[in-house]
Amino acid sequence: MPLASRHLLGLEGVPKEDIQLILDTATSFREILERPIKKVPTLQGMTIVNLFFESSTRTRISFELAERRLSADVVNFSADLSSVKKGETLKDTARNIEAMKIDMVVMRHAAVGAAHFLTRVIKAIIINAGDGTHEHPTQALLDMYSIREKLGKIEGLNICIVGDISHSRVALSNIYGLKTMGANVAVCGPKTLIPREIGKLGVKIFYSVDEAIKWANVLNVLRIQLERQDRAFFPSLREYRQYFAITKERLDKSEKQITILHPGPINRDVELSAEVADSEHSLILQQVLNGVAVRMAVLYLLGTRSESK
Amino acid sequence: MKYLFKNSHIIDPTTGKDTKVDILIVDGIIEKIGNNLSIDINSLTYDLSGKIVAPGFIDMHVHLREPGYEYKETIETGCMAAANGGFTAVCCMPNTNPPIDEASIVRLIKQRAENVLKGLVDIYPIAAITKGREGKELAPMMELVDAGAVGFSDDGSPVENAEVMRRALEYASALNKPIIQHPEELDLAKGGLINEGYVSTMLGMQAIPSIAEEIMIARDLQLTEYFAAQYHAAHISTAGSVELIRMGKKKKLNVSCEVTPHHFSLDDNAVRSFDTNTKMNPPLRTREDIEALKEGLRDGTIDVIATDHAPHSFDEKQVEFLFAPFGIVGLETAVSLASTELVHKNIISISQLIEKFSINPRRILNLPPILINEGVRANLTIFDPSIEWIVDIQKFKSKSKNSPFNGWKLKGKVFGIFNNGIFHPPE
Numbered sequence: 001m002p003l004a005s006r007h008l009l010g011l012e013g014v015p016k017e018d019i020q021l022i023l024d025t026a027t028s029f030r031e032i033l034e035r036p037i038k039k040v041p042t043l044q045g046m047t048i049v050n051l052f053f054e055s056s057t058r059t060r061i062s063f064e065l066a067e068r069r070l071s072a073d074v075v076n077f078s079a080d081l082s083s084v085k086k087g088e089t090l091k092d093t094a095r096n097i098e099a100m101k102i103d104m105v106v107m108r109h110a111a112v113g114a115a116h117f118l119t120r121v122i123k124a125i126i127i128n129a130g131d132g133t134h135e136h137p138t139q140a141l142l143d144m145y146s147i148r149e150k151l152g153k154i155e156g157l158n159i160c161i162v163g164d165i166s167h168s169r170v171a172l173s174n175i176y177g178l179k180t181m182g183a184n185v186a187v188c189g190p191k192t193l194i195p196r197e198i199g200k201l202g203v204k205i206f207y208s209v210d211e212a213i214k215w216a217n218v219l220n221v222l223r224i225q226l227e228r229q230d231r232a233f234f235p236s237l238r239e240y241r242q243y244f245a246i247t248k249e250r251l252d253k254s255e256k257q258i259t260i261l262h263p264g265p266i267n268r269d270v271e272l273s274a275e276v277a278d279s280e281h282s283l284i285l286q287q288v289l290n291g292v293a294v295r296m297a298v299l300y301l302l303g304t305r306s307e308s309k
Numbered sequence: 310m311k312y313l314f315k316n317s318h319i320i321d322p323t324t325g326k327d328t329k330v331d332i333l334i335v336d337g338i339i340e341k342i343g344n345n346l347s348i349d350i351n352s353l354t355y356d357l358s359g360k361i362v363a364p365g366f367i368d369m370h371v372h373l374r375e376p377g378y379e380y381k382e383t384i385e386t387g388c389m390a391a392a393n394g395g396f397t398a399v400c401c402m403p404n405t406n407p408p409i410d411e412a413s414i415v416r417l418i419k420q421r422a423e424n425v426l427k428g429l430v431d432i433y434p435i436a437a438i439t440k441g442r443e444g445k446e447l448a449p450m451m452e453l454v455d456a457g458a459v460g461f462s463d464d465g466s467p468v469e470n471a472e473v474m475r476r477a478l479e480y481a482s483a484l485n486k487p488i489i490q491h492p493e494e495l496d497l498a499k500g501g502l503i504n505e506g507y508v509s510t511m512l513g514m515q516a517i518p519s520i521a522e523e524i525m526i527a528r529d530l531q532l533t534e535y536f537a538a539q540y541h542a543a544h545i546s547t548a549g550s551v552e553l554i555r556m557g558k559k560k561k562l563n564v565s566c567e568v569t570p571h572h573f574s575l576d577d578n579a580v581r582s583f584d585t586n587t588k589m590n591p592p593l594r595t596r597e598d599i600e601a602l603k604e605g606l607r608d609g610t611i612d613v614i615a616t617d618h619a620p621h622s623f624d625e626k627q628v629e630f631l632f633a634p635f636g637i638v639g640l641e642t643a644v645s646l647a648s649t650e651l652v653h654k655n656i657i658s659i660s661q662l663i664e665k666f667s668i669n670p671r672r673i674l675n676l677p678p679i680l681i682n683e684g685v686r687a688n689l690t691i692f693d694p695s696i697e698w699i700v701d702i703q704k705f706k707s708k709s710k711n712s713p714f715n716g717w718k719l720k721g722k723v724f725g726i727f728n729n730g731i732f733h734p735p736e
């Protein structure tokens with residue numbers, strides 16, 4: 001069965017079978033990544049543009065590697081949003097690039113819904129690599145892949161996302177994906193960083209990290225965006241670290257093993273202590289490798305979808 | 310020029326008139342109202358069976374964009390849109406460039422309007438409360454009134470400073486002119502694009518909480534009470550705002566408010582499409598807010614339906630949701646949306662609809678009421694509440710087409726207007 005949608009804009013509304021298919025496909029690509037020759041000819045002849053209006057070296061490199069390993073032709077377009085805003089519109093930029101006959105666009109953009117907008121102005125297949133504070137579906141997919149790889153399942157696990165929930169595309173995509181896959185999901189952070197109506201998405205809310213640790217099998221620890229400080233969401237980094245950082249002492253109070261994820265890049269010793277980040281229960285480096293496999297799976301499934309119809 | 314409107318169903322809430330009669334208009338004056346008026350070969354005769362003839366409608370919240378933003382709308386295209394939408398008069402908001410904060414701008418706008426469709430649509434400018442709409446110093450209100458301004462507003466922005474608001478209310482109340490507030494507490498609303506709630510949570514979108522509007526109205530009501538002034542809240546959108554105004558009226562304050570057709574027709578789920586024509590300020594709210602707005606319309610808490618007609622060019626709206634300007638056009642769908650969503654859903658009667666489009670806004674602005682009597686100048690809006698039609702933005706007379714209602718099937722359609730001696734019939 002092909003994927004239900006020809007784009008990957010988010011995980012909201014993506015059916016369970018599709019997520020399953022992406023994760024299973026990623027497993028085969030993950031095996032390829034362990035081989036001496038890591039390239040397959042699957043997307044030969046396809047041109048993919050990585051359209052990055054926000055600098056995100058990690059995500060772009062991960063996509064680019066995935067694209068090249070599938071033998072696609074890759075074009076990178078990076079631009080600072082402030083300069084783009086003054087000049088050409090997104091619509092014009094995208095149409096100009098499309099005029100060069102491209103098949104797929106992977107886009108990172110600061111505006112919520114930018115990827116959806118793109119589907120309305122060009123015909124290429126669109127993969128959302130992060131639209132503002134909305135969704136970042138491939139990140140959530142690689143998180144789920146990593147959890148499944150480590151713990152053998154997703155369904156029934158207690159997974160808590162810790163940090164700035166209000167401004168996180170990673171949190172939202174994880175909530176949608178994990179709920180669909182049958183996990184119990186919670187969020188934890190200062191009340192000012194948790195949307196008032198998040199409970200309606202079917203998640204538990206913790207305002208205390210210790211309570212969250214007591215409950216969780218997995219903690220997905222978000223990066224604290226230092227630049228948010230100017231709107232006084234919390235008093236200081238010092239206070240945040242003291243009450244919300246995931247540290248060994250806190251984790252040691254729990255009897256069960258707690259698996260740690262972080263979408264990177266880490267603010268060491270702010271949201272996560274170095275000791276925890278480097279421990280055997282941290283999946284942070286696996287996440288990076290799995291990211292390539294999961295993105296290969298998404299690119300492959302979308303890139304070959306029209307043929308399988 | 311003679312017009313004979315046969316079988317007209319006149320509804321005039323001011324006099325309580327509700328009859329089916331013929332109307333003869335000669336040179337713009339209603340000469341005769343009666344049964345079986347004989348057809349004269351010199352008169353243009355229309356059979357208005359099934360149609361309502363009401364005192365001319367006024368839209369007290371329109372952005373005509375001229376001077377300064379003529380690529381969005383001009384006085385000419387705005388007046389044509391108003392006529393097409395059934396309005397014989399509009400109030401234009403002062404957030405033009407330059408803003409309407411000087412008598413010369415008021416005169417310029419009135420002059421230009423006189424040349425559009427031979428002066429078919431009356432324009433009543435709303436002047437700025439403060440110079441440059443900056444919320445600091447009062448604009449020359451007495452001069453502005455002498456030039457023809459009928460009320461004051463810094464619309465687009467609130468008057469944030471409580472002391473400035475105090476002075477504005479005091480000064481304007483001596484002139485018998487309302488202060489029309491764009492109620493928004495800017496710090497709470499900062500960066501917000503849509504309503505704060507379930508939908509904004511689902512979309513991860515920066516949001517404007519309902520209390521940003523309500524806090525400002527609550528403060529203003531306190532000021533209005535203390536200074537015994539006249540206050541009108543523009544485009545209220547939340548259940549809390551309805552309740553605040555209801556309480557203000559219970560205390561017999563001289564307060565009034567308006568609601569836009571989009572705020573009672575669409576809830577914030579519409580934003581999930583990321584259609585930039587669902588981006589407006591105040592934002593689309595929730596189902597519960599819509600229910601409260603409808604109750605406010607029904608029980609009279611909400612006096613006026615006004616469009617907040619806000620034209621933006623096609624290119625301006627063809628961008629990411631974040632970058633799109635707030636606002637939609639409304640003149641050419643307002644009456645039909647009110648008919649569809651309010652009259653046909655048994656929220657208000659046709660007579661109440663006429664009050665909210667004609668009687669109440671004129672009362673708030675201290676304009677003379679329009680009567681449908683023999684011997685007076687004909688100022689009429691004629692509409693058929695039972696005709697079904699499909700909105701096609703390409704047929705709009707407005708220069709801009711930014712409407713979320715394209716393709717909507719509506720019940721109730723404007724047939725034409727009569728004003729200043731001119732009948733503007735359907736095309």
Ligand SMILES: [Zn+2]
Nearest residue numbers: 464465491543
């Ligand atoms: Zn306004």
